[in-house]
Amino acid sequence: MKSPLLKRLPREIFGEFGKYLAVFLFMTATIAFISGFLVASRSMQITYDESFEKYNIEDGHFVLAKEAEPKLLKAVEKKKVTLFEDFYIEEKVSKKEKEKTEARLRIFGNREKINRVCLIEGKMPEKDSEIGIDRMFADNNKLKTGDTVFVGSRKFKISGLIAMSDYSALYQDNNDFMFDAKLFGTASVTDEVFQSFGKEHLFYSYAWKYDTFPKDKTEEKKFLKSFPVKS
Numbered sequence: 001m002k003s004p005l006l007k008r009l010p011r012e013i014f015g016e017f018g019k020y021l022a023v024f025l026f027m028t029a030t031i032a033f034i035s036g037f038l039v040a041s042r043s044m045q046i047t048y049d050e051s052f053e054k055y056n057i058e059d060g061h062f063v064l065a066k067e068a069e070p071k072l073l074k075a076v077e078k079k080k081v082t083l084f085e086d087f088y089i090e091e092k093v094s095k096k097e098k099e100k101t102e103a104r105l106r107i108f109g110n111r112e113k114i115n116r117v118c119l120i121e122g123k124m125p126e127k128d129s130e131i132g133i134d135r136m137f138a139d140n141n142k143l144k145t146g147d148t149v150f151v152g153s154r155k156f157k158i159s160g161l162i163a164m165s166d167y168s169a170l171y172q173d174n175n176d177f178m179f180d181a182k183l184f185g186t187a188s189v190t191d192e193v194f195q196s197f198g199k200e201h202l203f204y205s206y207a208w209k210y211d212t213f214p215k216d217k218t219e220e221k222k223f224l225k226s227f228p229v230k231s
Contacts, residue, residue, distance in 0.1 A: 048168070055116040055165035058207035061086060062229045067204050075228045081208040084114040088205055089197045091152045093185075095143070098150075103141065104172070105133065105151060105187040108164070109194035114207045115166040117188055121145055122160025125189050128196075130159035136170060137185025151187075152197075162188055166207075 051057065059081075076083055088108050094101040110124075111117055117124070120135050122145040131151065138144065138161050147158050164186045172184040206229075214220035 051118075051165055055118065056114055056209070057165050058084075058086070058115055059210050059213070061205055061207040064204045064206070064229070068206060072228065073206075076206075076208070079223065079227060080211040082211060084207045084209075086111070086114055086205045086207040087194075088203050089194065089201050090203065091197070091201060093187075094150050095141075095148075096150065097153075097155070103183045103185075105137075105185050106172070107131075107151070107187045107189060107194065107197070109189065109191040111188070114209070115164065118163040118165060120161045120163055122158070124162075125159050125193070127159075128190065128193050129155070129157055130189070131156035131193075132160045132162040132188040133158055134167070134170065134181075134185040134187065135161040135163060136181045140182040156189075162186075164188075 073083055086108070088106050090104050090106050092101055093103050093105045108117075117132070119132070122132070125132050131149070133143065133149070138158070143149065143158060145158050145160055149156055149158060167186050169179050170181045170184055170186070171179045214223055
């Protein structure tokens with residue numbers, strides 16, 4: 001005996017074709033969106049993980065009130081880590097000279113050993129009058145390569161847009177609830193220019209890389225508790 005559904009189902013589908021077509025298109029679009037999201041997120045995760053080796057990103061860092069004495073540095077390195085100086089300066093930045101602003105740049109010299117810089121557009125600073133600034137900060141403040149900015153009382157030309165490998169999110173302070181890429185950004189200048197800023201706004205930051213990475217979170221916590229400097 002033939003099933004009555006053989007006639008009923010086609011009649012049901014074609015009778016309300018518009019409704020079923022809308023459901024089909026909605027489901028197709030949802031599946032395509034989620035599949036695309038999963039593929040993109042996986043690709044981003046792979047790229048992010050590879051960046052740790054490509055740019056030699058730190059395993060941790062600490063900031064001191066003054067430059068560390070050799071004795072302290074040796075005590076830290078006995079914990080089977082390699083230390084790197086990663087000093088930076090924070091200065092106010094504006095588009096016009098003597099303009100009142102709350103925006104700040106965290107400025108680094110040429111980072112070749114640790115936390116290397118990713119150049120997105122333009123070129124890295126080569127002259128005393130050039131500066132490379134974070135792309136997100138530049139976008140939010142409507143700046144581009146070739147524009148002029150004033151850092152403190154000094155005038156610079158933006159030579160390129162960059163991304164600091166250890167600043168995947170532009171948090172000025174780890175205790176901040178949300179980052180503000182409009183009022184805070186990172187920048188890079190030549191070593192000569194960095195030294196010329198002096199020590200008034202200098203932060204003595206030291207980054208470390210594990211010689212042997214801890215096996216798990218428990219071992220890492222044990223290591224941090226025994227650390228001679230609290231980060």
